[in-house]
Structure formats: structure tokens, C-alpha cells
Amino acid sequence: MKIAFLGPEASFTQLATTQLFPTETKIPQVSILDCFRAVEDGIVDKAVVPLENSIEGTVSMTLDYLYKTPEIHIEAEAVMPIAHHLMIHKSQSNDADLEKIYSHPQALAQSFHYLDQHYKNIPKQDFSSTAAAAKHVSENPDRKLAAVANQFAAKLYDLEIIQRNIHDFEQNHTRFIIISKSKKSYDNSGLENIGRKSGLLVSLPEDHAGGLHQVLSVFAWRNMNLSKIESRTLKTGLGNYFFFLNIVGDWHPILHENALEELKALGTKVDFLGNYNEYLLES
Amino acid sequence: MKIAFLGPEASFTQLATTQLFPTETKIPQVSILDCFRAVEDGIVDKAVVPLENSIEGTVSMTLDYLYKTPEIHIEAEAVMPIAHHLMIHKSQSNDADLEKIYSHPQALAQSFHYLDQHYKNIPKQDFSSTAAAAKHVSENPDRKLAAVANQFAAKLYDLEIIQRNIHDFEQNHTRFIIISKSKKSYDNSGLENIGRKSGLLVSLPEDHAGGLHQVLSVFAWRNMNLSKIESRTLKTGLGNYFFFLNIVGDWHPILHENALEELKALGTKVDFLGNYNEYLLES
Known part of the structure; x- marks a missing residue:
């Protein structure tokens, strides 16, 4: 079975998709519209897109495309607490003399208090996604760089998390939905069902x-x-x-x-x- | 009077703020939270933040901070149609042999049909904002680069718009609100009042x-x-x-x-x- 998701690789949506569909083929898409099109055209069986509070997509688009494509249904909803971690290259032993911290502007904003307290004078630089920031750190092993990203990005790009959960608000979360043309409901006894x-x-x-x-x-x-x-x-x-x-x-x-x-x-x-x-x- | 807005420079929010407050001092903020804080702490008189459908901020944050800061009121709402333009450096005469096209991932997605039809084989690269993409093109006059951004970015970074309105959907728009601690309503007879x-x-x-x-x-x-x-x-x-x-x-x-x-x-x-x-x- 093929599952489309809102990319890039190591995005929060991929982190959700991997938990929902651990063994299926997962195909990243550049936009929410492309996720809907892939389902509509039968290129994939299902897609995972954000429904609420995502830093990666304008989720009002999700509601608009649900309205525009009545043949597409919802199979399940999944809630994921937002967690940002600070990570460095494994060839760097610690965060001394850190040169720069990279991330998506909203992830930097959501981690503002921690970064302000511990790394006030270290320059921050915006990337188009938290995953792209992690990738950049992984490609520069000789430089003292850090990224704010999720644990999946740390694993994919083999980075070391030096501080977990640096985000400001405890109960922020993103909601995702599984969409498909099937009228069946997604069922997974391996995950915590909350309603x-x-x-x-x-x-x-x-x-x-x-x-x-x-x-x-x-x-x-x-x-x-x-x-x-x-x-x-x-x-x-x-x-x-x-x-x-x-x-x-x-x-x-x-x-x-x-x-x-x-x-x-x-x-x-x-x-x-x-x-x-x-x-x-x-x- | 000082006006905070959700940056960076040449963001859609700045484009809105400039029309709402042409002569006031405008101070960019890195997040919606910082806009609210600047108003709350009296560092600025008012702030302009997105309320609906922005590619630059998670607008559910705007609703959450309105709830959390009851002393902050809404002075006006402003609707701006979303328009993306394709722009190059003025030292480049045309789009022949274009090397790369830069923009925010959602702006690239919203211009997908036009870019796919006219620049299918030109690599696209994500930037953290449409304005940052325009800035990058302006800093590389010798390379054949293009950016997808708004007209304000074209003006600020002195780029030439080679194709206007390349976005896919006609009636997309972003809504902004002016927030302040004052209970007065913003009034501007120079703008089109629609309700x-x-x-x-x-x-x-x-x-x-x-x-x-x-x-x-x-x-x-x-x-x-x-x-x-x-x-x-x-x-x-x-x-x-x-x-x-x-x-x-x-x-x-x-x-x-x-x-x-x-x-x-x-x-x-x-x-x-x-x-x-x-x-x-x-x-």
C-alpha cells in the first residue's frame, strides 16, 4: 500500500505517518494539494495531512480541499504533541563555541525562551523546515552548528540530541488526518485510541x-x-x-x-x- | 507611533502593515507571540498579525494569544488577495537558461501549475520565506536565479518582475488584524472599507x-x-x-x-x- 504525506523527509507529518503506517511505502509531497491529488488520482491509497496547528502547512487548505473533493473521506485522526529538540553533529562533542543555530522560524519562535536563556548571543538562522535545518547540520561535520528539530530528524541525519523538549508550551499539539477514497475507518490496536x-x-x-x-x-x-x-x-x-x-x-x-x-x-x-x-x- | 508586525522584512504581513500604516515606525517581530508581547509590554502601540490563511504564521496562535491576553483588542481587519510574482535580478535581461527558482515551499506549491508549465526542468529550492528568497536573488547578480515573491519584495530588493500573478487560485487571500490595548477602532478613509x-x-x-x-x-x-x-x-x-x-x-x-x-x-x-x-x- 502507498501512503502520501506532506513532506519534506523528517517533517512532523512524516513522524506521524511513520507511526500510523510503519511498514507501508511512504511518498513525500510538496504541498497539501498534492497529497489530495495523489489520493484522487489513485497514485496512492491514502495520505496523511495536517488538520490543525501545523508549522509546515496552511491547514485551512486541508479544509478547503476536503470541501472541493467530496470523494475523499477521513479514515482517522491523530494528535501529536509538538516537541522540539536541540541537536548537533556527532563529530562535535559538545555545544561549546556554537557558531549558529538553524531551524524553521516558527520552531525557533516556539523554543524562544530556552534559546534566549542558554544561547542568547548565538546567531539563529531560518530554514524552510526543521528537517532541512537538521540536514544542513549533518552535512557540515567540521562546523559548530546546531539545529532545532524533531527526534525523527535526529535519527535520520544521525545527529546527537543535546537537550530534549526545549519548546516553550507544554500542551501544544498538531492534529493530522488520514484521507482516502475508501469509506473504511483506519484501525490500529498498537496505538493509543483516545476517542x-x-x-x-x-x-x-x-x-x-x-x-x-x-x-x-x-x-x-x-x-x-x-x-x-x-x-x-x-x-x-x-x-x-x-x-x-x-x-x-x-x-x-x-x-x-x-x-x-x-x-x-x-x-x-x-x-x-x-x-x-x-x-x-x-x- | 510604533507598529509591530510579523516579519521578516518584505513579508506579506509587512505588505499589509505598510498599507495600513504608511507613515508610522514599523518594527518586525520573529513570531506572532512576540507581536502580542510587544503590544502587552507597551513597546509598540499596535501590531499587525495574520488571522486566517497565512503562509508565514500558524494563525491558530493568533486566536490562542487573543484568548490568553484579554487586555488586547482588535482595531480592524484587513483582507489581502494572495499574489505571487516571478522575479529576477535587474542585471539579468531575461529568464533564458535559468539556473534555479527560490521561494517559500507553500508559495512554490501555490504557483505549481505555472512553474510546471513554463519551468518544469528548472530546480526549485525552498527558502524560509518568500522575502528571503528575493533577498538571495538580489545578492547574486551574476547568477541566473529567480524568486517567487510579492511585489513589495521586488521593490525592496530592486528585482524585476518578469511574470505577474503566477499563483494557481484566483480568490485566495490572507486576513490580518490590527491589535492594541486601546478600545478605539482603526479608521482609514484612504482604504476600501468592505464592512x-x-x-x-x-x-x-x-x-x-x-x-x-x-x-x-x-x-x-x-x-x-x-x-x-x-x-x-x-x-x-x-x-x-x-x-x-x-x-x-x-x-x-x-x-x-x-x-x-x-x-x-x-x-x-x-x-x-x-x-x-x-x-x-x-x-
């Missing part, structure tokens, strides 16, 4: 006050709890929106089916993306 | 089915139309959320005030971010 949810895309027939309220009342009186709601502008003009919703729990063949039927009868466009597991990954 | 809205952060007393529905009913029967809704996880644990809402139109001293009063009486935490103008910027 079950449904994904829906809802677009209202017209932009009127209270339209979303009407949609939510269909769920509310059935005790269907929402864990995420996000509006996105349709590209057809100002004032037209669709909503991405997550409903907590298992799919109920009567309650959930009726809710969707009624929404459609009210003139609302509903794209059911799947009922699937949420897994907690290691960072 | 007025209010920003609210709402967090529910507990995670119960239909809680958001109850909040929205407060707005719905008063004909207060929502143009954006986005849920964000509170860092205190799984299953706790706050919502960012935009309500269309002017602030009504009776209807809007009562709605907020009732929400608070129901045990909902409401942070009113302001009632402000939305401007359309040039890209």
Missing part, C-alpha cells in the same frame, strides 16, 4: 442570520456534542461559508442518520467525511 | 452537548449574523474549547449589549474584542 468522532462539512443554502443555529439545533436536542467547529469562506464570493464539524462519539444508525437526512431536507448541503478513531501519537 | 463586524471570544462553562447551540440562539433570534466561527482547544485538557466569533454589522447598544449580558448570566465567559472595520488591501 471516536465523526467529521462533517455543512454548507448553508444561503447566508442568513441564524442559519448555523438551525443546523446546530438538529444536533443539540439529540445530545450530539460538537468538539470542533470551523467556518471557511467559499471561493464563490464574500459572505458564503461552509463549516467543518466534529461530532463526538460513535455513529448512531437512527439519531445520526436522521440528523443528516433532516439537514439535507432543510436545503443544507452535507458531506459526511466518516466516523473514525482518534489516536495519540508520540512526539 | 463592519464584531469579534468575540466565548468559552462555555462546561463541555456539554448543545452548549454552543444555546450560545448561538442568543444571537440568532436577534438577527445577528455570524460570518466566522472557529473552535480552539483550551490547553487545560481535552474537551475544553473556546470559540472565536465574528458578528456582521454595527454594534447595537441594546441588542448586542443584551446578548452579551445574557451570555455572561448563563455562565459563559465572553471577551469582547471590538467592533471594527474590514478593509480590502492591494496585493
Whole structure:
């Protein structure tokens, strides 16, 4: 089976993909759009893309492409705490006289307090990804360089982690989804399952006050709890929106089916993306 | 007056900031967090940060910091269509025998079709920002290099735009907000005003089915139309959320005030971010 993911090699998305699909063939893509295209065109079976809070992709793109390609479904969601580590080349014994620290600008920003406290006067330089920064350090064994990147990049480029978890906020995380044209749900008893949810895309027939309220009342009186709601502008003009919703729990063949039927009868466009597991990954 | 913005120099955020504050002192920051801190600590008067769809910052950070710093308000929102241009050094007369094309990975991805059609075999290289790519081209006048960047980068680094608007999708845009501790609204008759809205952060007393529905009913029967809704996880644990809402139109001293009063009486935490103008910027 072939799995596309948002690259480059050693990106956080690859770190997630490796845990979700340890033995499958994994093919990096340069953009979220390319991940969707690879699935749509049947070049791969599934793809892993960020859904929330990624430093590597504009995740609003993920919602837009889910809307634009109704044949693509969600098989699972995976949450990964964000962890940044400081790493050097193994031929360097320590961090004395460090010349430069490389990373993605957002990873440097997320590690600001640690770097400011311990390496205030060492120049920082932006790279296009944390993985590219790690690669650069690996290619310059004679220079006193360091990178801020994930543990997967340290392993791939054979770097030594000299300080783990240098990021500022404990509970930051990125959410990923597995997308495919199959309507099956991904199941993996080897990972920590932290819940079950449904994904829906809802677009209202017209932009009127209270339209979303009407949609939510269909769920509310059935005790269907929402864990995420996000509006996105349709590209057809100002004032037209669709909503991405997550409903907590298992799919109920009567309650959930009726809710969707009624929404459609009210003139609302509903794209059911799947009922699937949420897994907690290691960072 | 001093204005912080999410840098680097010649970023899309600077392009927005220059249009919003042509004559003020503008100070680049390395992260969205630093923009908020500069406002909070009184180092600057205002800051401009992305709210939606930026290739330069994880904009979910903007919502999180709005939540974490209740003394910070929104003075205005500004929408800028995303436009990527292909540019070369002025000492190069044309694009013959181009050696490499540089840009931010997402800008390369957003210009994929044009680049694939016209420069299929020219290597592309990732930079940490579109501006850094333009700067690199400007520093290498003797090499046949090109960058994909915005018009502001072309001007700042004195590059020649050889093809305008090479991005794939017409209606992509980035939204920015002006933040400050003042409760005044930003007003600029020199820009195109495309509407007025209010920003609210709402967090529910507990995670119960239909809680958001109850909040929205407060707005719905008063004909207060929502143009954006986005849920964000509170860092205190799984299953706790706050919502960012935009309500269309002017602030009504009776209807809007009562709605907020009732929400608070129901045990909902409401942070009113302001009632402000939305401007359309040039890209």
C-alpha cells in the first residue's frame, strides 16, 4: 500500500505517518494539494495531512480541499504533541563555541525562551523546515552548528540530541488526518485510541442570520456534542461559508442518520467525511 | 507611533502593515507571540498579525494569544488577495537558461501549475520565506536565479518582475488584524472599507452537548449574523474549547449589549474584542 504525506523527509507529518503506517511505502509531497491529488488520482491509497496547528502547512487548505473533493473521506485522526529538540553533529562533542543555530522560524519562535536563556548571543538562522535545518547540520561535520528539530530528524541525519523538549508550551499539539477514497475507518490496536468522532462539512443554502443555529439545533436536542467547529469562506464570493464539524462519539444508525437526512431536507448541503478513531501519537 | 508586525522584512504581513500604516515606525517581530508581547509590554502601540490563511504564521496562535491576553483588542481587519510574482535580478535581461527558482515551499506549491508549465526542468529550492528568497536573488547578480515573491519584495530588493500573478487560485487571500490595548477602532478613509463586524471570544462553562447551540440562539433570534466561527482547544485538557466569533454589522447598544449580558448570566465567559472595520488591501 502507498501512503502520501506532506513532506519534506523528517517533517512532523512524516513522524506521524511513520507511526500510523510503519511498514507501508511512504511518498513525500510538496504541498497539501498534492497529497489530495495523489489520493484522487489513485497514485496512492491514502495520505496523511495536517488538520490543525501545523508549522509546515496552511491547514485551512486541508479544509478547503476536503470541501472541493467530496470523494475523499477521513479514515482517522491523530494528535501529536509538538516537541522540539536541540541537536548537533556527532563529530562535535559538545555545544561549546556554537557558531549558529538553524531551524524553521516558527520552531525557533516556539523554543524562544530556552534559546534566549542558554544561547542568547548565538546567531539563529531560518530554514524552510526543521528537517532541512537538521540536514544542513549533518552535512557540515567540521562546523559548530546546531539545529532545532524533531527526534525523527535526529535519527535520520544521525545527529546527537543535546537537550530534549526545549519548546516553550507544554500542551501544544498538531492534529493530522488520514484521507482516502475508501469509506473504511483506519484501525490500529498498537496505538493509543483516545476517542471516536465523526467529521462533517455543512454548507448553508444561503447566508442568513441564524442559519448555523438551525443546523446546530438538529444536533443539540439529540445530545450530539460538537468538539470542533470551523467556518471557511467559499471561493464563490464574500459572505458564503461552509463549516467543518466534529461530532463526538460513535455513529448512531437512527439519531445520526436522521440528523443528516433532516439537514439535507432543510436545503443544507452535507458531506459526511466518516466516523473514525482518534489516536495519540508520540512526539 | 510604533507598529509591530510579523516579519521578516518584505513579508506579506509587512505588505499589509505598510498599507495600513504608511507613515508610522514599523518594527518586525520573529513570531506572532512576540507581536502580542510587544503590544502587552507597551513597546509598540499596535501590531499587525495574520488571522486566517497565512503562509508565514500558524494563525491558530493568533486566536490562542487573543484568548490568553484579554487586555488586547482588535482595531480592524484587513483582507489581502494572495499574489505571487516571478522575479529576477535587474542585471539579468531575461529568464533564458535559468539556473534555479527560490521561494517559500507553500508559495512554490501555490504557483505549481505555472512553474510546471513554463519551468518544469528548472530546480526549485525552498527558502524560509518568500522575502528571503528575493533577498538571495538580489545578492547574486551574476547568477541566473529567480524568486517567487510579492511585489513589495521586488521593490525592496530592486528585482524585476518578469511574470505577474503566477499563483494557481484566483480568490485566495490572507486576513490580518490590527491589535492594541486601546478600545478605539482603526479608521482609514484612504482604504476600501468592505464592512463592519464584531469579534468575540466565548468559552462555555462546561463541555456539554448543545452548549454552543444555546450560545448561538442568543444571537440568532436577534438577527445577528455570524460570518466566522472557529473552535480552539483550551490547553487545560481535552474537551475544553473556546470559540472565536465574528458578528456582521454595527454594534447595537441594546441588542448586542443584551446578548452579551445574557451570555455572561448563563455562565459563559465572553471577551469582547471590538467592533471594527474590514478593509480590502492591494496585493
